[in-house]
Amino acid sequence: xxxxxDTETPLLDQLEEGPWPxxxxxxxxxxxxxxxxxxxxxxxxxxxxxxxxxxxHGGIVGVRGYGGGVIGRYSDLPEEFPAVAxxxxxxxxxxxxxxxxxxxxxQLCDVWDKxxxxxxxxxxxxxxxxxxxxxxxxxxxxxxxxxxxxxxLGGSGSDMRTPSCCVGPARCEYACIDTLDILxxxxxxxxxxxxxxxxxxxxxxxxxxxxxxCVASVARSDFSLIGTWRDNIxxxxxxxxKYANDGLDIQSEVVALCPxxxxxxxxxxxxxxxxxxxxxxxxHCLNLMPKALQIGMERGATLLVGGKAPIVHGALxxxxxxxxxxxEPPYDELKDLIRRIWEWWDENGKMRExxxxxxxxxxxxxxxxxxxLPPVPQMIRAPRANPYYFWDPExxx
Amino acid sequence: MATRTDFGPPxxxxxxxxxxxxxxxxxxxxxxxxxxxxxHVAESGDELYTVRVGSSxxxxxxxIREVCEIADKFCGGHLRFTSRxxxxxxxxxxxxxxxxxxxxxxxxYPVGGTGHAISNPVHTQGWIHCHTxxxxxxxxxxxVMDDLFEYFVDWKLPAYCRISLACCLNMCGAVHxxxxxxxxxxxxxxxxxxxxxxxxxxxxxxxxxxxxxAIRPDPKNKSLTVNEEKCMYCGNCYTMCPGMPLADxxxxxxxxxxxxKISSARTPPKFSRLVIPYLPNNPPRWPExxxxxRNIVETWAKHARKHERMGEWxxxxxxxxxxxxxxxxFTVQLIDDFTMATETFRSTPTFKW
Numbered sequence: 001x002x003x004x005x006d007t008e009t010p011l012l013d014q015l016e017e018g019p020w021p022x023x024x025x026x027x028x029x030x031x032x033x034x035x036x037x038x039x040x041x042x043x044x045x046x047x048x049x050x051x052x053x054x055x056x057h058g059g060i061v062g063v064r065g066y067g068g069g070v071i072g073r074y075s076d077l078p079e080e081f082p083a084v085a086x087x088x089x090x091x092x093x094x095x096x097x098x099x100x101x102x103x104x105x106x107q108l109c110d111v112w113d114k115x116x117x118x119x120x121x122x123x124x125x126x127x128x129x130x131x132x133x134x135x136x137x138x139x140x141x142x143x144x145x146x147x148x149x150x151x152x153l154g155g156s157g158s159d160m161r162t163p164s165c166c167v168g169p170a171r172c173e174y175a176c177i178d179t180l181d182i183l184x185x186x187x188x189x190x191x192x193x194x195x196x197x198x199x200x201x202x203x204x205x206x207x208x209x210x211x212x213x214c215v216a217s218v219a220r221s222d223f224s225l226i227g228t229w230r231d232n233i234x235x236x237x238x239x240x241x242k243y244a245n246d247g248l249d250i251q252s253e254v255v256a257l258c259p260x261x262x263x264x265x266x267x268x269x270x271x272x273x274x275x276x277x278x279x280x281x282x283x284h285c286l287n288l289m290p291k292a293l294q295i296g297m298e299r300g301a302t303l304l305v306g307g308k309a310p311i312v313h314g315a316l317x318x319x320x321x322x323x324x325x326x327x328e329p330p331y332d333e334l335k336d337l338i339r340r341i342w343e344w345w346d347e348n349g350k351m352r353e354x355x356x357x358x359x360x361x362x363x364x365x366x367x368x369x370x371x372x373l374p375p376v377p378q379m380i381r382a383p384r385a386n387p388y389y390f391w392d393p394e395x396x397x
Numbered sequence: 398m399a400t401r402t403d404f405g406p407p408x409x410x411x412x413x414x415x416x417x418x419x420x421x422x423x424x425x426x427x428x429x430x431x432x433x434x435x436x437h438v439a440e441s442g443d444e445l446y447t448v449r450v451g452s453s454x455x456x457x458x459x460x461i462r463e464v465c466e467i468a469d470k471f472c473g474g475h476l477r478f479t480s481r482x483x484x485x486x487x488x489x490x491x492x493x494x495x496x497x498x499x500x501x502x503x504x505x506y507p508v509g510g511t512g513h514a515i516s517n518p519v520h521t522q523g524w525i526h527c528h529t530x531x532x533x534x535x536x537x538x539x540x541v542m543d544d545l546f547e548y549f550v551d552w553k554l555p556a557y558c559r560i561s562l563a564c565c566l567n568m569c570g571a572v573h574x575x576x577x578x579x580x581x582x583x584x585x586x587x588x589x590x591x592x593x594x595x596x597x598x599x600x601x602x603x604x605x606x607x608x609x610x611a612i613r614p615d616p617k618n619k620s621l622t623v624n625e626e627k628c629m630y631c632g633n634c635y636t637m638c639p640g641m642p643l644a645d646x647x648x649x650x651x652x653x654x655x656x657x658k659i660s661s662a663r664t665p666p667k668f669s670r671l672v673i674p675y676l677p678n679n680p681p682r683w684p685e686x687x688x689x690x691r692n693i694v695e696t697w698a699k700h701a702r703k704h705e706r707m708g709e710w711x712x713x714x715x716x717x718x719x720x721x722x723x724x725x726x727f728t729v730q731l732i733d734d735f736t737m738a739t740e741t742f743r744s745t746p747t748f749k750w
Binding site: 011012017021029030047051053054063066073093106119120121122124125132133147152173188191215258259282314315351 | 400401402403404405406407408409411412413414417421422424425426427428437445447451452453454455456457458459460461462465466468469474475476477478479480482484487505506507519521522523524525526527528529530533535536538539540542543546549563566567568569571572573574602605606608631633635636637639642644645646649657659660661662663664666667668678680681682703704735736737
């Protein structure tokens with residue numbers, strides 16, 4: 001609703017209309033009893049007029065004992081918008097799978113209403129609960145109150161960023177690994193790496209229960225752990241026939257789209273057969289017929305590394321380095337490998353060089369040797385097409 | 398009192414609903430009941446309905462308290478969120494499903510984003526809270542989703558479609574592998590403030606931060622120079638050094654990328670590719686961006702086969718046909734000239750007219 005009082009932000013007011021939820025309404029709700037939310041709205045209106053952001057570059061702020069978890073933010077128009085002169089962000093480590101009780105969320109709201117703007121992101125791109133906007137002197141008291149309700153801070157800067165995972169076995173029949181438990185276990189194991197930046201650059205870990213990769217691990221994490229299986233897809237023939245009877249065109253929608261051609265459909269007998277040895281577990285058939293087809297029983301994870309967004313030397317998708325790893329608590333094999341890889345990266349990486357960029361610069365050959373992994377054909381799409389390769393002198397005798 | 402540290406996030410085991418705790422790892426199958434509603438069935442026979450609700454990502458504590466009331470009323474006080482800013486109500490009592498859906502409808506919560514639909518766009522902070530943006534984030538997403546709302550709440554598309562937005566090349570979130578990515582870009586080199594560079598910046602680090610080697614030391618000024626012919630405005634130098642701002646109302650705007658995917662279903666994950674190098678920042682509703690996105694969505698929807706994601710459709714028909722069907726002009730910026738450029742050039746005369 002637009003009224004005379006709102007005309008201070010005529011551009012943003014237009015974004016209160018329309019069917020999609022309005023962030024402007026949210027800022028206005030918070031602004032009813034919070035001066036910083038009100039100035040945030042006014043400064044944003046100014047940006048909509050000027051077509052430029054109005055936040056100063058960076059700013060180092062934090063809480064006692066941690067090197068990360070708080071992002072400093074200062075308005076470049078502090079006299080005009082004094083309530084957002086200091087408007088810092090706290091990254092709060094979310095629970096595995098983003099599950100909450102209403103009691104827990106209300107506790108969080110109480111703390112944030114007391115110390116900050118009343119505005120949040122649920123959630124930030126990395127997965128954290130983002131508490132958006134508090135002055136410098138509120139940061140420590142806010143963290144102390146968060147600690148009282150058992151919420152710790154997440155990562156920022158050149159540290160392990162807050163890892164995240166898909167919903168996994170909590171609600172998904174495709175979960176090949178216990179994504180929530182692995183996430184909790186590595187988060188607790190690597191608290192120091194999470195809270196005290198000491199790496200060349202950021203390091204991200206994401207855990208997906210199957211190759212559908214609902215947390216986009218392959219595109220946006222240095223360590224992408226993706227659940228998979230080694231034995232056979234389980235088929236329920238009666239349910240296959242039911243899908244066919246209910247109108248699913250199994251030949252054209254399932255078999256013809258199988259990337260390996262490992263499936264055969266006999267329409268006369270309504271029988272589906274799978275040559276499991278040739279299956280690459282892409283998930284298409286399981287996605288279409290979840291009642292009839294189920295993941296295998298010998299489960300584990302594929303570990304891929306190196307994924308990242310463009311900065312600095314271009315975007316990368318993660319590469320397979322361990323085709324199959326069993327995933328059983330306390331996940332020591334995984335944790336040890338992550339530690340070895342971090343050590344190599346820490347020793348060799350330049351400032352702001354992500355793991356994938358370092359592997360690219362020094363060669364997969366050197367990386368595999370350093371972390372003690374054997375070369376296997378599952379790592380590549382194709383062997384090299386150039387003759388520029390190396391021999392260890394030891395091998396030429 | 399010493400500050401308590403390194404205690405980690407709340408343990409999910411204390412937060413999952415009873416039906417999840419009971420059937421953890423024992424889910425058997427799921428059904429897509431209708432747009433935004435999933436039904437999961439466990440080996441035990443227990444059923445769990447999930448109702449997915451799009452949120453604006455930037456939400457107030459008032460909103461959180463409001464959805465908590467809904468979860469108390471219909472879901473025994475439990476709820477979860479997804480990696481794409483959705484809220485999910487978990488309903489273990491089937492009797493509560495329709496009343497919940499009715500309540501959400503009456504109160505304007507959009508239910509959808511599952512199956513062959515457009516999911517909730519992942520996006521970044523933009524002008525609201527970022528110090529390196531080339532555009533706003535929440536404003537464009539709001540405008541695009543108001544326009545494409547029908548595709549969130551209904552199943553009218555050949556396959557799933559993920560739209561994402563990042564307000565600069567840092568790309569918080571996986572926008573570079575989206576069916577449609579909206580990316581804020583600068584178009585002017587940094588304007589150097591030598592006083593700030595001298596006072597605040599580690600000159601060797603700034604030089605090393607440039608992916609094209611465009612930055613050189615300027616010993617006379619104890620500062621830096623930029624070879625403007627080599628600069629492609631990535632903004633990495635500004636991240637390293639506040640004396641090199643690039644943001645500019647005329648230079649800044651939005652680019653559009655298409656055909657990326659994350660899932661390995663059928664075809665491997667792939668990057669989105671640049672198809673529109675620049676659209677102006679035109680707040681509050683960015684009409685050039687909303688119409689460009691709608692055109693791409695609808696051209697794909699009209700021509701793709703069932704289950705064919707944007708990038709799979711383009712791989713089948715070829716990029717020359719994509720530009721033909723969408724009517725998007727092909728410009729020189731779309732031809733790669735960064736490190737892996739030659740992999741994208743064509744080495745066969747087998748193309749389409």
